[in-house]
Amino acid sequence: MSPYKYVGKPIPRADVDKVFGDAIFSFDVTLPGMLYAKLVGATQAHAKIKHIDYSKALQVPGVVAVFTGAEFPQKIGIYAADRDVLAREKVLYYGHPIAAVVAESLEAAENAAELIEVEYEPLPAVFDVKDALKPDAPILHERLAEYKHASFIYPEPGTNIATRVKLRKGDVEEGFAKADVIVEDTYREPLVSQAYLENWVGVARVKSDGTVEIWSSHQSPFAVRELLAASLGLPIGKVIVYHLYTGGGFGGKAGILLEHIPVLLSMKLGGRPVRLELNREENFHYMAQRAGYIFEMKTAATKDGKLIAHQGRYLLDAGAYADYTVNVARSVTFMAFGPYEIPNIHIDTCAVYTNKVPTTAFRGFGLMELFFASEQQIDQLAEKLGMDPVEFRLKNALIPGKSITPTQRRLREDAGAPADTIRRTAELIGWDKPLEKPKEPWKRRGRGIAAFWKGPVQPSSAAASAVVKLNEDGSVDLLVGTGEMGQGTVSALRQIVAEELGIEPEKVRVSPIRSTNLVPYTWQTVGSRGLYSDGQALMRALEDLKSQIRKVAAQIFKVFEDEIEIKDGKAYVKGKPWDSVTLAEIALGYMFPDGETIHGPLIGRGSHVPVQTTFLDPETGAGEPKPFITFGAGAVEVEVDLLNMQVKVIRAATVYDTPVINPGLAYGQVYGGLVMGMGLALTEQLVFDDHGRLLNPNLTDYKVFRAGDIPKEIKAEFLGVGQRNAPYGAKGIGELTMLAWPAAIINAIYDAIGVRVKETPATPDKLLKEIREQKPELLEEVRKQLLG
C-alpha cells in the first residue's frame, strides 16, 4: 500500500478529454489561407535523377507551385544529419520523396502529383546489410565526409558505414581461454514500423516578422525547435513549436520528423500556411521506421555457471538515412550484454546504409532487439551447462554497489534490484510448477524468461525544467515541456503536485497545448526519461513554491519559516492546524486587514540536469552513459499449435524494480508493452521485394496485435526499490515494458517444442520451416493423429 495520499494510487488520467472528443490533435489544425502539400515518391531504389518534368502538374487548376530537391540544399537531422529535404541528384530508396506539390486543395495537389514525370538512370542498389559492407558495394552517400554529425558519431566516408561503435572491457581472448562452454550464434530481426495510431501531420507558417510557427505530431517540442533552427539556419528565438496531443510515437516521432518540409514550403511561398498530412501508406514510406539487426554473438561461461566473455559483431540495417539509428547503435553496444556482469567484452557495432526506408528510434532504443539475441545466448549456455535458466541468470545478475558495468563503472549503490526482479518473475509465472497439458495432442506448452535493463540514451547535458503557478482558487497550473503521446507522464506529474501541496489532482492542470515559447525547456520526451527528468525539475519547482508559501505564512503567523507546515492545501504553524491560511488566500500574495499586501503571485520554478553522466571513451566505451537504469524481467507461458503453427501467449508475468507514481498508468504500459512485444516476436515486419519495394505499407498486411490477442492472464509487480534522486524514487518504465517479450516468447517456444527460432518474427510459415528443418518428427506425429 502506498504511504501517500495520491502518489502510488491509480488515479484516472488527466487526458480524459480524448474520450469525450474534446482533445485537439495536429490533424485538427487548419489556418486561413492554408495550402496543401503532397509528396511524390520515387519508383527506383537507387538511381540518378536525370530530369524531373512537372510542367503538366503546374497546369492543374489550384496548383501553386512544385518544388524539387535542387531547391533545398539543407541537411536535416539530429545525430548523423544525413537527411535531404527532397531527394537531390540521387534517389536512395523506393518511395524516396522527390518532389513536393503545393496547391489550394489536397485533391488538386494529388491530381497534379500524378502528372510529374521523372527520368532516372538506375544505379545498382543494395538491400542486404552484409552486401552493403562489401568493398565493391554501391555507395549511398558519396559525400558522407561533408555531413555534420554529433561528436560521438564515427561515419566512415567511402563506405556505407554510418557509424562504428566499440566496446572493450577486459581481455576477451583470455576469457574464452578460461571458458568451459561457448555458444556462437547469429540472430536476425527485420525492419519494422513503430505503427503508431496517428499518421504524421504538420502545419507551418512564417509570420511577417520572420517567426516560424509549426503545429505537428511529435514527441519532443524542444527537439523539433532546436533541430529546425539548426537545420534551416534560423535563430531559436524565431521558431515556435506547438505540441498538441500526439497519437502515439514509440520513438518514431523523436527528434525532428518532417517539420522542415512545410516550413520550407511556406518560406518559399511568402509565409502562407502549408499543411502536409500523411496517409498510412505515406507514413510507412516517408517517416523513418526501425532498423533491421544482425547480431553475431560468441558468449562463454565457466562450468560453475559464471559468464566470462562475450564477443559481438552487431550490424544495424539503417536504411537510406541513419540519422537517429547511429545513436541506437551506441545503445545496443553500451548495454550489451544485458543485466549481467561479464568481465571480458569485445563488441564492434556498425550502422550501415542500405537502399530501404530510413530508420530511427523505436521504443527500447535497440535493447529489445539486443535481448532477443542475448537472452537466447543465455538460455543456450544454461542448457549446455545443464543449469536452470533462472538460476543461471541469478548467478550472473549485476549487483548494485559491487558489479562493474560494460562501460567500466561501478553500478551505483541505489541502482535497483536486478536479481530480485528475475526471482519474482519466475515465481509469478510458476517456473517450477509442472506445465498444464492441453487436451489437443498437437498443442504444446512451454515457458520462457528474459531479463533486461535500460536507462535513457541522452547527452550528459539533457536538461529539464518546470514551473508551477498558484491560482486564486488554490488550483495550480503546471507548465512542463514534455510531450504527451498517450504514455501519461503529465498525469503522473499532476499527481506529484497534488501530493506535495495536499490538493486534489483535479485542481492541477497541465495544458494539453504546449508551445516552446510558453512552457519551460525539456530536452526530449524519449528513453523513458520524462517522469524521471521532468519529475525532478518539478520537485524543485514545488520546493521553490513551498518556500514562498512558508515565507508568506511565516509573516502572517509571525513565526520563522521552518515552523510552517503545508498540508491539505493549507499552511499553518506546526501543531496548530486549526489556525491556517488556504493556498487560495495567498495565491496572489497576502493582504493584511489594513490593506497592506505582501509578496505578490506565488510561482515556483525548478531545473534539472543529470548528475555524473559523462562522455564515453571512443576506443573502449568507458564512461557513465546513464542517469538511471530500471531493471526487470518478463516470463511467458506459450502454447504452440502444431496444426496451424501459431503461438499463443497464455500467460505473462513481469516485474520491475522501480516504484511507480500511478499504478494504473504503469499497468497500462505493461499491457501495451506486452502486446507490442508479442507483435514484434510473432507477426510484425516490413516486407520488401527484390526491387526494394515495400509490400505491406498498410495495417492490412503490417500486422499488429489487437485487443483480442491480449493474454488472459497478466501479472505485473513493481518492487518499490527507488533511486535516491528520482521523484518518489520512480525511474522510467515506458519502454521497459516491452523489452523482455520477443526473447521470452522465443525461449518459451524452444521449451515447448525444442525448436529455436533465431529470427523475428516467428510467423507460422517461418515456424513451419524451422520445424521441418529442426524437428520434422513433430509434424509426423500430428499427421498420424489426424490422418491415421
Place this chain on the structure above:
Amino acid sequence: MSVLVFRTTLPRFEYLRPKSLGEALELKAKYGGDAMILAGGTDLLVDIRMRAKKPKYVIDIKGVKELSELKYVEGRGLEIGSAVTLSEIERSKVVKEKFHVLWDAVRQLADFPLRTRATLAGNIANASPASDSAPALLVLGAEVELSSTRGTRKLPIKKFFKWVKQTYMEPDEMITRIFVPEPPRDSKGMYLKFTRISVEDLSVVGIAGLAANPKEPEKRIVRLAYASVAPTPVLVEEVEEIFKHDKPVKELIREAVEAVKKKTSPITDVRGTAEYRRHLIEFGTAYLLNRLLEVIE
C-alpha cells in the same frame, strides 16, 4: 508512372441513392460498367481510393427497402437481400442454428464495426479469393439472384466467380438476393479460418465444411470449400463423392485431402508462403473432417 503517389482523396464520381429497386436497376441499365453498387462500401471505397476501381457513378442501395430483408421460409431456406449487413446475419438465430457454417464464416469476417456496415452480397460481388462467406455459401449450394431491367436470373454460386476480383455478372446487372437452400437434415457446419492475428484479418486459408449423417455411408453428405488457395473461392466437388464410399473414415479423409490438394493452387504472398498454405490445406482439412465426422471433439 515514374512517380509514386499515395492518394488520400477519392476521385470524383457521382453519388446516386435510389429509393426503389426499379430505380436502381434503371440506373444500372443506363450507366452499365461505369456504375458500381455501394452497399456497405467497406471494399468498394478502399478500392476507389487505391484507384483499383474507377466508377463514374456510385449507386448506394442502402436506401432500397426491397433489398434490406433477411427472410427464412421453412423448407425453402434463406433469402438475404443485398443490402443486409453481416451483423444482421450474425444476429439471426435461424442462421446460427440452421446455417451454422454461414454464421461461423460471417462472425469471423473482418471485425465488429466493419460487420455493422459490410454486406454478404458485397463480400461475394467483390470476388476476392479470400472471401470468407463464399466458401460457406459454396458448401450450402447457395444461388445468387442477379437482376437487371432485362429480368432476373439465378446463378449457382459455384458458377459466379470468374477470376481474382471478376465475376460472371453482366455490366447492367446487380445482386439483389442470395438464396440459401435448406441444408441437409441434421447437418453440421464449420468455418475454419487461419489468420495471422486472432481477429480482424484476411484469411491466409479459409475452409468451410458441411457434413450430414457421418455414420451412414450411403446417406452421408460431406462438402468442402476454400478461400485463399486459388484465384477464386473453390468448392472441391470430388469430396462429396469420396464420402459416399463405405471405407474407414481415416482412409476417406486421406482421399479427400488428396482431392483437395489437386484442386487448389496456393501462392506465396505477404500473408503467407505457398508452402505454409499447403500445410494448412492438408492439416486444416484433416482437422475439419475429423471434427465434422465426429472423430474428435
